[in-house]
Amino acid sequence: GDSVTQMEGPVTLSEEAFLTINCTYTATGYPSLFWYVQYPGEGLQLLLKATKADDKGSNKGFEATYRKETTSFHLEKGSVQVSDSAVYFCALSPGGGGNKLTFGTGTQLKVEL
Amino acid sequence: NAGVTQTPKFRILKIGQSMTLQCTQDMNHNYMYWYRQDPGMGLKLIYYSVGAGITDKGEVPNGYNVSRSTTEDFPLRLELAAPSQTSVYFCASSGVGNHEKLFFGSGTQLSVL
Numbered sequence: 001g002d003s004v005t006q007m008e009g010p011v012t013l014s015e016e017a018f019l020t021i022n023c024t025y026t027a028t029g030y031p032s033l034f035w036y037v038q039y040p041g042e043g044l045q046l047l048l049k050a051t052k053a054d055d056k057g058s059n060k061g062f063e064a065t066y067r068k069e070t071t072s073f074h075l076e077k078g079s080v081q082v083s084d085s086a087v088y089f090c091a092l093s094p095g096g097g098g099n100k101l102t103f104g105t106g107t108q109l110k111v112e113l
Numbered sequence: 114n115a116g117v118t119q120t121p122k123f124r125i126l127k128i129g130q131s132m133t134l135q136c137t138q139d140m141n142h143n144y145m146y147w148y149r150q151d152p153g154m155g156l157k158l159i160y161y162s163v164g165a166g167i168t169d170k171g172e173v174p175n176g177y178n179v180s181r182s183t184t185e186d187f188p189l190r191l192e193l194a195a196p197s198q199t200s201v202y203f204c205a206s207s208g209v210g211n212h213e214k215l216f217f218g219s220g221t222q223l224s225v226l
Contacts, residue, residue, distance in 0.1 A: 004155075032213055043117070043203055043217025044156075089155065093213045100171065101215065103148075105155040 002027040004090050004104035012110045013080055021075040021107045023064075023090035031092040033057075033066050033073040034101070038087040047075075047088070080111045115139045119204050119218035126194045126225045134189040134221050136204030144207040145187040146215065147171075147179065149200040156203065162187055194225045 007022040025031065032051045036044040048057035053068035062077045073090060090104040117138045126132060138145065143164045148156040158171030162181040176198060178190040187206075191198060201222050205215040 034213065036215075041219065043205070043219045044215070045217065046214050049213070100146075100158055100161065101213065103156040105153055 002031070002092060002094060002102045004092055004102055006088075006090050006104035006107050009087075009106075009108035010110055011107060012112065015082055015111055015113055016079045017111075019075070019077040019080045019084075019109065021088055021090075021109070023073045023075065023104060025071050025073065025090075025092050027071075027092055027094060027102075029094060031094055033064070034091040034093070035062070035064055035073070035075050036089040036091055036103070038089065038106070040086070044089060080109070082111045082113060085109055085111045117204055117206055117216050117218040119202075119221050121221060122219070123222050124224070126191075126223065128194060128196065128225060130194050131190070131192045132194070134191070134202055134204070134223075136187045136189065136218060137185050138187075138204075138206040138216070139185065140206060140208065140216065141184060142206035142208045142216070143184070144209075144212050145181065146205045146207075147177070147187070147189045148203045148205065149173065150203060150220075151200050159189065159202075191223075196225050199223060199225045 003026045034049045035047040037047045038044045048059040050057040050066035056065045064075045087106045087108045089106045091101045120135045146161045147159040157173045160179040162168045204218045
């Protein structure tokens, strides 16, 4: 079945450092890919998405590119802030319009001054 | 700006007790979901619904029941609670035409002792 693998956390960075959180997937067909973010004490919320190969999703300074050849969707940000501290989840939705998302295990990011 | 509302936020149950986790959304979304989040395991889909009167099993339905009598409400019932059901439970909803953008509640932390 479909699966998503993320790098383990926690990831601890200094403010203004460069961020990469790795995500790879296994799926049949042509899935859509997502990054969700969970701030402390809150539910998950959609950060960005990409629906086909070579698409780049972006939001709030975060970017991720759908790489079909490497089955990856790595999350990047050029300069993190303390307010970016959260848990980040990679997810996929199966091709064909399925509405059930498969989530990765989440990666906790801590940004320090 | 209520969105998805879950109650209670915290609950401790004894083995064998039963309870209902409440979820309501005010966005007129057709799709609703229940996930559980275990440490290091990501989110697992318990049950989902594509509209009032229609429910279906997700990945981990055993020990749970749901109903969807209205568009707004999607309660999750635990019968005969077991320690394996200790988890954080999230309700989510999404709309037709953008069903992959899930809106999450803030979660219910349940401990079964």
